[in-house]
Amino acid sequence: MLFYRLLSTKKLSYLLFPLMLLTVSLTGCEDSDTETETQLSIDQVEKNQGGWPRSIMTSKGLLTLQQAPKRIVSTSVTLSGTLLAINAPLVASGATMPNTSVASEQGFMRQWSAIAKERGLVPLYNTEPNAEAIIQTNPDLIIISPTGGDSAMKLYEQLKDIAPTLVIGYDNKSWMQLATIFGDILGLESQAQTVIQEFEKQVEQTKQTIQLPPQPTTAMVYYRDATGGNIWTSESAQGRLLEELGFTLASVPDSVKGDISMGIRNDIIIASGERFADAITGKTVLLFSAAKDREQDLKDNSYLKSSEAIQTNQVYAVGNDTFRLDYYSASNLLTRLTSLFGTKHDQQ
Incomplete structure (x- = not known):
């Protein structure tokens, strides 16, 4: 199996309860909540024994989902490919400059543009993040990359009051690591593992061939x-x-x-x-x-x-x-x- 280390970072000073759309200071939390936070590193997911709720530590605090989202919006065209691969309920995505060697007429990556069209994926905007376009899709989860040309972090403060907003980077992760994290937080573990296992077989075959x-x-x-x-x-x-x-x-x-x-x-x-x-x-x-x-x-x-x-x-x-x-x-x-x-x- 391929192994990629999740990176840890300093502990943050507040928790985000997205479905309540309320930010709570750690000083007002019970000791059990504080202990939960200190046990999680960045991008680490914690699941309730019954499956839900699930929490993930992000650079903006602890994000908790009470149930599996049904209308996900990705502001990062890079992250969208992995979400499509695990069959996440992705309804819209940020896009890049259309009609180029790497992007389709909608601004989606050519390697998955046909799948996006088949699933009815809506392009939010081309290159420049647009909060109104995101809001109009009525998302129950918004995903943002903190870095890269497709980052919409400048809209974070606005978007987090619209829907739970997950900040997750791709510059220090493989798509397989991202798929695992997404699978854990979205309740799509089996789909993620299936895709990863298929790819690992292809990696091993390539390694033996070349x-x-x-x-x-x-x-x-x-x-x-x-x-x-x-x-x-x-x-x-x-x-x-x-x-x-x-x-x-x-x-x-x-x-x-x-x-x-x-x-x-x-x-x-x-x-x-x-x-x-x-x-x-x-x-x-x-x-x-x-x-x-x-x-x-x-x-x-x-x-x-x-x-x-x-x-x-x-x-x-x-x-x-x-x-x-x-x-x-x-x-x-x-x-x-x-x-x-x-x-x-x-x-x-």
């Missing part, structure tokens, strides 16, 4: 219109999956680190300008969020001509849909890795 290219590997998103890119770390979903398959992530010099223009992120290292070449230390480069034509773009970058992966032609694009990994895109990634490196294995 022959790894020269290691270590720099896994990154390359921006052709700018001299730079984002390097996936072992804290990213992409990095964790690669390591599970046997890849070794190349180290990035400390001199490259420090750019927090996208906020404090654990999953990526931003490399740009003169520091970009120093960041490409792998013997192999895997280009995420990229089709095959992006390989030549990287090879033609004058800053990178001395990089070993460029000189030995070990540069591989792994698909436009790999910027955000959910069950669907991660499955596609495994298929592409098998296509790229499985044939070599078969010829051994």
Whole structure:
């Protein structure tokens, strides 16, 4: 089984009782409530012996659901893919820029846009969060990511008075870890475990099939219109999956680190300008969020001509849909890795 550690954080100073739409100070709670909070770490779920209610510790306090939600709204297009994979009652989702290489005409990720259409998923807005659009869907649970380009945290104070609002990050979790957490808090444990087990079988099959290219590997998103890119770390979903398959992530010099223009992120290292070449230390480069034509773009970058992966032609694009990994895109990634490196294995 794949194992991913839930991260813990400092204890918070209040509890959120969403279905009552009331915030209660810890100083006014009974000792038993205080003890419950101190036993839970961030993203940890506690279930009543009878199944409900269920509570989860978030960065905004303890969120308690008295019963399974029936109308979930996700403000994060990244989290929506995992919710769809476990068949959660998702009625609407935030969307990204429509009609691009990664998104459909509705702004949904192409890897699950057909499923979204089949289930009648409503796009809330494109890119910019809109509280009125969220309210109109009459949700009984709202899900927000605290970081990333699809975060709607600036609306949290407004939305939490409309419906229970779950804040959960994806920058430090795999989709499998998210599926487990969602399964626990939503009462969809069996659905989550079924999807995870199916995927783990595919991971093991891929691991047995492929022959790894020269290691270590720099896994990154390359921006052709700018001299730079984002390097996936072992804290990213992409990095964790690669390591599970046997890849070794190349180290990035400390001199490259420090750019927090996208906020404090654990999953990526931003490399740009003169520091970009120093960041490409792998013997192999895997280009995420990229089709095959992006390989030549990287090879033609004058800053990178001395990089070993460029000189030995070990540069591989792994698909436009790999910027955000959910069950669907991660499955596609495994298929592409098998296509790229499985044939070599078969010829051994």
